[in-house]
Amino acid sequence: xxxxxxxxxxxxxxxxxxxxxxxxxxxxxxxxxxxxxxxxxxxxxxxxxxxxxxxxxxxxxxxxxxxxxxxxxxxxxxxxxxxxxxxxxxxxxxxxxxxxxxxxxxxxxx
Numbered sequence: 001x002x003x004x005x006x007x008x009x010x011x012x013x014x015x016x017x018x019x020x021x022x023x024x025x026x027x028x029x030x031x032x033x034x035x036x037x038x039x040x041x042x043x044x045x046x047x048x049x050x051x052x053x054x055x056x057x058x059x060x061x062x063x064x065x066x067x068x069x070x071x072x073x074x075x076x077x078x079x080x081x082x083x084x085x086x087x088x089x090x091x092x093x094x095x096x097x098x099x100x101x102x103x104x105x106x107x108x109x110x
Contacts, residue, residue: 013041013042014042017041017042018041018042018043019039019040019041019042020039020040021037021038021039021040022037022038022039022040023035023036023037023064024036024037024038024061034063034064034065035063035064036061036062036063036064037061037062037063037064037067038059038060038061038062039060045059045060046060047060048060048061048062048067051066051067051070051071052069052070052073053066053067053069053070054066054067054070078102079106082103082106083102083103086103086106088103088104088106089104090103090104091104
């Protein structure tokens with residue numbers, strides 16, 4: 001329960017986190033034959049629903065081919081020069097919202 005707080009420490013992963021990326025496959029012909037990927041953070045399953053093509057799955061799994069395709073699309077759309085060497089600043093207040101860690105876009109920084 002947040003009780004009106006904007007910062008909830010239990011929702012933040014500590015710097016000393018333990019993250020595992022698991023590759024899972026199953027020989028059951030009734031299940032998807034594609035190898036599945038799942039991320040475990042501090043012994044908890046991470047929902048991958050924010051990744052394009054990874055749908056809700058009770059065990060947090062996503063087909064590896066789907067995961068890789070989504071990651072390639074993100075990399076292709078990244079502006080590495082701007083992210084690493086751009087002269088940008090984070091706007092104050094709520095003007096900049098990110099869940100990916102990306103800097104503000106070039107248009108928002110002028």
